[in-house]
Amino acid sequence: MSRPELQAPPEIYYGDTEAKKYTQNTRNQQIQADMTYRALELLNLPPDEPAFLLDIGCGSGLSGEILDEEGYIWAGVDIAPSMLEVALEREVEGDLFLQDIGQGFGFRPGSFDGAISISVIQWLLNAETSHPTSSPPHRLNRFFTTLHSALRNPSRAVFQFYPSSDDQIQLITSCAQKAGFGGGIVVDYPNSNKAKKIFLCLFVGGGGPQQQLPKGLEGDEEVDRGVKFERRRDRERGRDKSGKRKNVKARDWILKKKELYRKRGKEDVPRDSKFTGRKRRAVF
Amino acid sequence: MVRLITHNLLACHVKGCNSNNFPLEFKDVQIELREAEFNPDFLKGFMPKLEWKALVDAARQLGDTSLPLELPEMLDDDFLKNLHHVLLEIHVEEGTMTCPNCKHEYPILNGIPNMLLAEHEIG
Numbered sequence: 001m002s003r004p005e006l007q008a009p010p011e012i013y014y015g016d017t018e019a020k021k022y023t024q025n026t027r028n029q030q031i032q033a034d035m036t037y038r039a040l041e042l043l044n045l046p047p048d049e050p051a052f053l054l055d056i057g058c059g060s061g062l063s064g065e066i067l068d069e070e071g072y073i074w075a076g077v078d079i080a081p082s083m084l085e086v087a088l089e090r091e092v093e094g095d096l097f098l099q100d101i102g103q104g105f106g107f108r109p110g111s112f113d114g115a116i117s118i119s120v121i122q123w124l125l126n127a128e129t130s131h132p133t134s135s136p137p138h139r140l141n142r143f144f145t146t147l148h149s150a151l152r153n154p155s156r157a158v159f160q161f162y163p164s165s166d167d168q169i170q171l172i173t174s175c176a177q178k179a180g181f182g183g184g185i186v187v188d189y190p191n192s193n194k195a196k197k198i199f200l201c202l203f204v205g206g207g208g209p210q211q212q213l214p215k216g217l218e219g220d221e222e223v224d225r226g227v228k229f230e231r232r233r234d235r236e237r238g239r240d241k242s243g244k245r246k247n248v249k250a251r252d253w254i255l256k257k258k259e260l261y262r263k264r265g266k267e268d269v270p271r272d273s274k275f276t277g278r279k280r281r282a283v284f
Numbered sequence: 285m286v287r288l289i290t291h292n293l294l295a296c297h298v299k300g301c302n303s304n305n306f307p308l309e310f311k312d313v314q315i316e317l318r319e320a321e322f323n324p325d326f327l328k329g330f331m332p333k334l335e336w337k338a339l340v341d342a343a344r345q346l347g348d349t350s351l352p353l354e355l356p357e358m359l360d361d362d363f364l365k366n367l368h369h370v371l372l373e374i375h376v377e378e379g380t381m382t383c384p385n386c387k388h389e390y391p392i393l394n395g396i397p398n399m400l401l402a403e404h405e406i407g
Contacts, residue, residue, distance in 0.1 A: 106297030
């Protein structure tokens with residue numbers, strides 16, 4: 001299926017049903033949580049000062065919940081009303097705004113101690129109308145300049161996003177640099193197809209020893225947790241009394257299947273006999 | 285869920301509206317009080333960011349007169365408790381916010397302010 005950002009603008013794509021679906025999907029929840037923790041790590045906030053953060057594209061508050069848990073006070077903006085409605089239902093603690101980030105923010109300078117954004121800014125890369133203010137570079141510029149002024153000096157902003165090409169990364173980083181940000185791209189697990197995650201890590205305020213671009217995580221992702229919900233197969237494969245592992249397609253299974261086919265009226269189902277389900281021994 | 289903490293940071297972002305665009309004025313508001321966890325360290329860290337006069341004015345408009353007009357030198361516990369209540373526990377659920385300069389109205393519905401601009405207002 002094609003990427004969601006190519007199908008419709010975000011406020012339409014995330015309508016009532018899609019917003020519910022997105023939020024209830026446990027896989028989404030897990031991924032969002034992992035990425036939020038990683039983004040917070042990259043944000044590198046001083047450990048014992050409670051910070052005031054901005055969650056850009058907060059959606060239904062999946063990442064906001066984690067910010068709550070970690071003790072941050074936050075405000076979130078999103079353009080999809082249905083997602084915000086879900087966030088209200090879930091009673092997240094942050095303040096929510098219905099806002100198009102491509103139109104820029106109205107926050108006073110130096111308002112926030114940091115900003116995070118999980119899989120959002122790829123949505124800025126499509127022009128929805130032919131009006132000059134809706135061209136991607138214009139929207140990105142407006143977004144980054146207003147964000148830059150809304151952040152404290154020094155601070156960081158971390159964006160996880162899904163670019164579809166290197167050109168897109170190029171466009172985004174150049175717009176961010178024009179707005180005055182330092183920093184760059186951090187890639188986690190660059191050699192894995194599935195676990196590869198791209199973070200844009202931006203700094204407000206120059207230099208400083210701790211404002212060095214962090215390294216992406218390398219190596220394999222921690223042990224594959226496997227598909228969680230295939231309990232049935234596990235049960236079927238359970239061991240018999242003698243402790244040997246049962247063959248899934250043993251005699252019982254074959255008889256069951258043949259019975260089923262007969263019931264459905266399939267022709268040429270072989271007869272049952274004492275040889276059913278037996279292995280043919282090597283003769284020589 | 286517009287709390288005064290965010291109201292105090294919010295200015296108008298309409299194209300060309302760059303001066304006198306803060307603070308946004310509340311109108312026809314309905315408020316709700318919801319308890320939040322008291323965190324004195326956060327408040328102390330947040331103090332320098334506040335625009336004190338705007339905060340007191342907004343609080344008085346919403347019917348809370350517990351804050352002094354001038355920012356006190358000493359931060360005692362009572363003061364911090366009051367500040368905590370004003371900043372984090374008063375939620376504006378319905379109403380509008382109006383920019384004092386360009387008169388753009390930001391409606392608040394269900395606690396969520398609508399900050400979207402029309403095409404000609406985008407900077």
